Amino acid sequence: MRKIILDVDTGSDDAVAVMAALLAKDLKVEAICSTWGNLDIDHTTENTLRLIEAMGKGDEVPVYRGCAAPMAKFLCKDRLPLAIRPLMKDGKEVHMHEPELKLEKATIKEQDLPAPLFYIDYLLHAEEPVTLVEVGPLTSLGHALRIRPEIVKNIEEIVIMGGGDRVANCTPCAEFNIWADPEAAEIVATCGAKVTWVPLDATHAAYLTKKDCERFRAIGTFEANFAADLIEGRILAHTLGQPLAEPDAAAVHDPLCICYLIDPTVLKDVQPVEIHLGFYGVGEGETIVDRREGLITPNSYFAFDADRFKFCDILCDLFTY
Amino acid sequence: MATRVILDVDTGSDDAVAVATALRCPDLDVLAICTVWGNLDVEDTTENTLRLVDKLGRAEVPVYKGCGTAMVKYLYPRGAVDTGRSSKVVDENGNELHIHYKRLSGLENPVEKKEEPIDAVTFYVQFLRAQTEKVTLIPVGPLTNLGEALSIAPDIADKIEKIVIMGGGDKVANISPSAEANIWHDPEAAEIVQQCGAPVLWIPLDATLSCALNRKDCAELRATGTWAADFAATLCEERIEFESKSVGGDKDNSSIHDALAVCSVIDESVLTEVEDAHVHIALNGYNEGETIIDRRCIPDKFNCRFAVKASHDKFLAMLCEYLGRSE
Numbered sequence: 001m002r003k004i005i006l007d008v009d010t011g012s013d014d015a016v017a018v019m020a021a022l023l024a025k026d027l028k029v030e031a032i033c034s035t036w037g038n039l040d041i042d043h044t045t046e047n048t049l050r051l052i053e054a055m056g057k058g059d060e061v062p063v064y065r066g067c068a069a070p071m072a073k074f075l076c077k078d079r080l081p082l083a084i085r086p087l088m089k090d091g092k093e094v095h096m097h098e099p100e101l102k103l104e105k106a107t108i109k110e111q112d113l114p115a116p117l118f119y120i121d122y123l124l125h126a127e128e129p130v131t132l133v134e135v136g137p138l139t140s141l142g143h144a145l146r147i148r149p150e151i152v153k154n155i156e157e158i159v160i161m162g163g164g165d166r167v168a169n170c171t172p173c174a175e176f177n178i179w180a181d182p183e184a185a186e187i188v189a190t191c192g193a194k195v196t197w198v199p200l201d202a203t204h205a206a207y208l209t210k211k212d213c214e215r216f217r218a219i220g221t222f223e224a225n226f227a228a229d230l231i232e233g234r235i236l237a238h239t240l241g242q243p244l245a246e247p248d249a250a251a252v253h254d255p256l257c258i259c260y261l262i263d264p265t266v267l268k269d270v271q272p273v274e275i276h277l278g279f280y281g282v283g284e285g286e287t288i289v290d291r292r293e294g295l296i297t298p299n300s301y302f303a304f305d306a307d308r309f310k311f312c313d314i315l316c317d318l319f320t321y
Numbered sequence: 322m323a324t325r326v327i328l329d330v331d332t333g334s335d336d337a338v339a340v341a342t343a344l345r346c347p348d349l350d351v352l353a354i355c356t357v358w359g360n361l362d363v364e365d366t367t368e369n370t371l372r373l374v375d376k377l378g379r380a381e382v383p384v385y386k387g388c389g390t391a392m393v394k395y396l397y398p399r400g401a402v403d404t405g406r407s408s409k410v411v412d413e414n415g416n417e418l419h420i421h422y423k424r425l426s427g428l429e430n431p432v433e434k435k436e437e438p439i440d441a442v443t444f445y446v447q448f449l450r451a452q453t454e455k456v457t458l459i460p461v462g463p464l465t466n467l468g469e470a471l472s473i474a475p476d477i478a479d480k481i482e483k484i485v486i487m488g489g490g491d492k493v494a495n496i497s498p499s500a501e502a503n504i505w506h507d508p509e510a511a512e513i514v515q516q517c518g519a520p521v522l523w524i525p526l527d528a529t530l531s532c533a534l535n536r537k538d539c540a541e542l543r544a545t546g547t548w549a550a551d552f553a554a555t556l557c558e559e560r561i562e563f564e565s566k567s568v569g570g571d572k573d574n575s576s577i578h579d580a581l582a583v584c585s586v587i588d589e590s591v592l593t594e595v596e597d598a599h600v601h602i603a604l605n606g607y608n609e610g611e612t613i614i615d616r617r618c619i620p621d622k623f624n625c626r627f628a629v630k631a632s633h634d635k636f637l638a639m640l641c642e643y644l645g646r647s648e
Contacts, residue, residue, distance in 0.1 A: 072509040114473045183392075183393040
């Protein structure tokens with residue numbers, strides 16, 4: 001049984017990842033940290049709480065609230081958030097991440113301890129190493145590693161959904177989670193733990209389609225149906241704003257990290273690479289894969305591809321119980 | 322009633338004088354001391370602080386070890402601008418001189434006292450959240466610990482009476498052409514602290530230079546006859562020795578920066594000129610770490626007070642009074 005801590009900005013694909021992780025028999029979710037990112041911290045925290053409550057696991061998994069803003073970048077006026085033009089369909093706004101998951105309001109509350117201090121406390125006292133699954137901006141873990149670098153000794157692996165080599169989303173060269181807090185990402189990427197990147201190259205290769213959603217619905221469980229709802233919403237947003245090569249399809253990034261922990265072969269073409277982050281200017285938030293021959297000291301693994309059929313099969317297995 | 326304070330130090334010669342002054346002053350209730358990297362690495366600033374607190378017979382004051390490097394500046398490929406002043410300073414006999422010795426004179430012997438099990442950032446968040454009365458913070462090193470704590474839990478700003486920062490400068494700089502060392506070491510943390518919403522009083526180089534101590538002042542301090550006064554006088558003399566060699570010319574005094582921050586909390590009248598100001602910190606480029614005061618005819622809304630002058634005589638008298646108290 002592998003122990004994991006999830007760090008999420010729930011978020012449509014985050015919600016699918018949370019459900020997959022909590023249903024996986026081989027994973028023990030020790031805690032969930034929320035972070036700002038897809039939505040503000042109040043919404044990502046509330047969405048996370050209501051989701052685990054809807055799954056009947058509200059009293060099993062503690063939720064820790066993370067930071068409301070990146071470590072440093074918003075201190076610079078030229079690095080403030082991008083203005084996002086809403087997508088429109090039939091006169092209505094369409095969002096990749098609706099502000100509120102369509103579930104009952106949470107009655108459970110998050111813990112008092114802020115997420116970065118939870119990481120420190122947990123990891124300093126952990127009796128065995130834990131895997132961190134980071135699928136939002138890396139702000140909380142960046143702070144924790146800055147304050148107590150020695151916590152790295154109890155990290156088995158850090159799985160990051162973020163970055164991209166030949167695929168980008170929020171700027172011409174950056175993926176959102178990493179663009180959102182490049183300084184935190186650099187601290188995490190170079191902390192010394194085993195780091196596995198699940199970038200857009202992998203998640204776009206592992207797109208899910210309307211047909212896949214039909215498969216989920218046929219399963220009939222709450223999680224399968226809710227995942228289908230969320231993914232159909234993403235398919236609409238993709239079609240309007242980020243059309244993939246395959247029509248009626250969406251990248252569902254975050255659960256690919258969970259499926260990798262269940263079956264590592266869902267990621268393909270995983271290479272040791274040296275990654276650093278772009279901080280300023282047009283290259284802000286780019287995951288720079290060092291391509292100089294003979295000069296690199298790998299600091300992480302980077303998945304350049306993924307098996308979309310295996311991804312869908314693993315999700316179906318998880319949603320069937 | 323004594324003012325409740327938390328010190329945040331990178332001990333450090335002038336930090337040591339500040340800590341000793343605070344612990345000897347009956348008007349201050351030192352709730353805790355946080356340590357941080359800066360003058361020396363955090364292992365040494367912590368060890369120096371522990372030894373000093375113990376030596377002063379105040380082992381009950383908890384010491385929390387803080388951060389070992391800046392929040393983000395050293396991540397940048399060219400973040401650490403060459404300050405261009407790395408040449409060694411030596412005395413007539415070729416001995417290397419330092420402004421902050423790794424182990425401060427008078428603190429050569431190890432002590433039993435250890436730092437607390439939680440780190441300084443966790444301490445700030447948990448302690449301040451639990452307070453019903455506000456606390457005054459006196460950070461006199463890089464502002465990393467507070468920058469982290471305020472990022473993680475911005476709500477703690479409501480529990481801060483005021484933040485008295487030793488750092489920055491208007492017409493005086495030290496580590497770069499326009500920056501003072503504490504702020505230059507972690508400009509992002511300083512900007513976070515400056516903008517956190519709690520009242521901020523800056524004790525910059527302008528103020529600390531105006532009340533620098535000379536050798537005669539050190540003799541006066543030592544003449545009070547206590548261990549603490551002798552210890553402080555020795556550190557001040559070592560600073561004068563270093564600065565007279567490094568700055569050259571006829572410089573024969575030294576600013577005991579951090580102690581002025583502590584004295585300002587004890588009795589603010591030690592500051593003789595304090596301006597209302599709008600301050601931001603330069604985060605990168607040639608002026609990295611500069612405390613930029615809005616100088617336009619109509620400046621942006623004041624967000625702090627900035628001391629530009631202090632009374633040398635009052636400062637010296639306060640040091641003699643508190644450090645000269647029998648233990």
